Amino acid sequence: MLTPTFRLFESVCNELADAQSVVITRDDFVVDGPNAPLMDELDLEYRRSDDDGALNDAVSSLSKHFASKGAALPFSYDPTTGRFTSLDAQYIDFVDMMRNIRSNPNMSSEFERKATERLALRTTGVIHRVGWKRTKFQEAAKFNQYLQEQLGFTRRVLLGREKDGGLDLLWAPPLGSFPHRPLVSVQCKNGEYDRATADESLGTSKASLDRQDGLFPDVHLYCVLFNDYITPEILPEKRVGFVPLGISDLAAPAKAIETHVL
Numbered sequence: 001m002l003t004p005t006f007r008l009f010e011s012v013c014n015e016l017a018d019a020q021s022v023v024i025t026r027d028d029f030v031v032d033g034p035n036a037p038l039m040d041e042l043d044l045e046y047r048r049s050d051d052d053g054a055l056n057d058a059v060s061s062l063s064k065h066f067a068s069k070g071a072a073l074p075f076s077y078d079p080t081t082g083r084f085t086s087l088d089a090q091y092i093d094f095v096d097m098m099r100n101i102r103s104n105p106n107m108s109s110e111f112e113r114k115a116t117e118r119l120a121l122r123t124t125g126v127i128h129r130v131g132w133k134r135t136k137f138q139e140a141a142k143f144n145q146y147l148q149e150q151l152g153f154t155r156r157v158l159l160g161r162e163k164d165g166g167l168d169l170l171w172a173p174p175l176g177s178f179p180h181r182p183l184v185s186v187q188c189k190n191g192e193y194d195r196a197t198a199d200e201s202l203g204t205s206k207a208s209l210d211r212q213d214g215l216f217p218d219v220h221l222y223c224v225l226f227n228d229y230i231t232p233e234i235l236p237e238k239r240v241g242f243v244p245l246g247i248s249d250l251a252a253p254a255k256a257i258e259t260h261v262l
Contacts, residue, residue, distance in 0.1 A: 004041040071251035111190040118250035131168035152178025166204025179214025198224040
């Protein structure tokens with residue numbers, strides 16, 4: 001379940017999806033029914049008892065979270081008036097859509113497509129959305145041929161009745177040439193963060209990337225993207241075998257690229 005801070009974030013995005021700027025008061029944040037007003041939960045989260053202290057703390061926390069992702073909060077907030085103003089309408093609309101389709105199994109394909117569009121803002125190279133249900137190459141033979149011709153695979157990936165071989169998005173950074181070009185595999189999970197779900201999917205992904213003879217499967221990078229917000233509090237202390245990603249990782253980057261020469 002989302003924390004009160006990120007439920008606040010999605011509530012603001014929901015309001016801004018229909019308006020460039022809105023004034024939202026404490027009484028407007030009763031998003032879970034009269035028995036669980038969101039602001040009361042924010043007061044507990046930030047240990048506040050004053051009227052707007054928790055709201056201010058939550059917005060500050062969100063700003064720091066997005067900065068840690070190399071992005072900026074998609075809206076501004078004026079604590080003197082309670083006014084939120086849209087700064088990135090496209091991303092706000094994306095967040096609002098993700099909120100509405102979360103955990104809906106019938107919308108998993110749409111989640112992949114929208115994630116592909118957002119991921120393109122943060123990368124260079126080529127992104128291939130190859131997950132099921134594909135609009136093209138639904139037959140295994142044609143899908144295998146596509147991977148061989150476009151991504152340097154030398155053997156069939158789909159065997160038998162497999163639908164996608166554990167592959168959703170494949171990003172080919174502009175480094176090397178096929179088959180000696182690394183791939184970033186992004187598994188898309190249209191739900192909240194769950195390590196067991198991620199671990200289960202990784203074995204299939206690695207087995208599929210092992211069908212490319214140019215590089216060992218461990219050379220490639222494995223990410224799992226959730227319809228969630230990845231914060232240190234929800235991640236385990238022990239190391240994981242994938243890069244956990246969430247909705248805030250798909251915000252537009254503050255800078256296209258940074259260089260540091262020491």
